[in-house]
Amino acid sequence: MKKIALVTGGTSGIGLATVEALHRKGYIVIFTSSKSAAAGEQIASQDRESLRYLTCDVTNKEQIANVKETLVEHYGRLDLLVNNAGYTEVVPHSDFEGATDELWMKIFSTNVMGTWWTSTNFYELLRAQSGAIVNITSIAGLRPMGSSIPYSVSKAALNQMTRLLAASMESVRVNAVAPGLIDTPWTESWDQLRENVRKVAPLRRSGTPEDIAQVVVSVAEASYLTGEVIAVDGGLTLKV
């Protein structure tokens, strides 16, 4: 029987590469986004048997419940949850006024609460399959760096949530993949940073979404791995 995976934020960048990698591995992949329904349907149209797009904003508990209902009704199981959906804005760290309350709330509700709500909602389904959760965090949660202070703090929170859930969820492996700088629409205009990474990181390049998806699939299938945060950054954190 084919395994069932759910990927949040699966219409672009790291999420899309993860959807494609899991699909190649033989999973049935349900993937979501909050706005990009047309892109989602276009991706799903490549293989309607094994790819299914659902609109679900991870900050909306009702929409999360709807996804669960669809999963139970159509597939009756869940083997893997990839919490990839995330939000940020670029705010220099010394611009304290730029890190508004609204920005803190938006970043925290998407990155932290979104992951909490999906993980806890799908726990029983995952537990029934001895399944796995993979959280996409960031090296910004490991070092005092990143696009804004709220973003960096949210990813540090997610790294810790990964360990806490791993310790508390029975029979479900919970791990995080913490990317360095990855070339996605999110980082399209970050040329200066890309140049710095080329100079500093031992692997002398920024990453591709496929570099991350490859590790997500390995971590998802690593049968005795839980509670780990794995930096995938071309060695950048060895140098900064």
Ligand SMILES: NC(=O)c1ccc[n+]([C@@H]2O[C@H](COP(=O)([O-])OP(=O)(O)OC[C@H]3O[C@@H](n4cnc5c(N)ncnc54)[C@H](OP(=O)(O)O)[C@@H]3O)[C@@H](O)[C@H]2O)c1
């Ligand atoms: N790119 C990097 O250098 C980098 C580095 C470290 C970590 N990350 C992490 O990797 C993840 C993906 O980033 P990316 O670079 O691949 O970004 P991206 O290309 O902009 O893709 C983001 C995806 O998330 C979806 N999304 C955004 N808000 C959502 C919400 N509230 N509910 C559901 N889906 C939502 C987007 O679709 P909609 O807009 O339609 O919702 C899109 O599918 C994020 O968690 C990010 O923090 C990225």
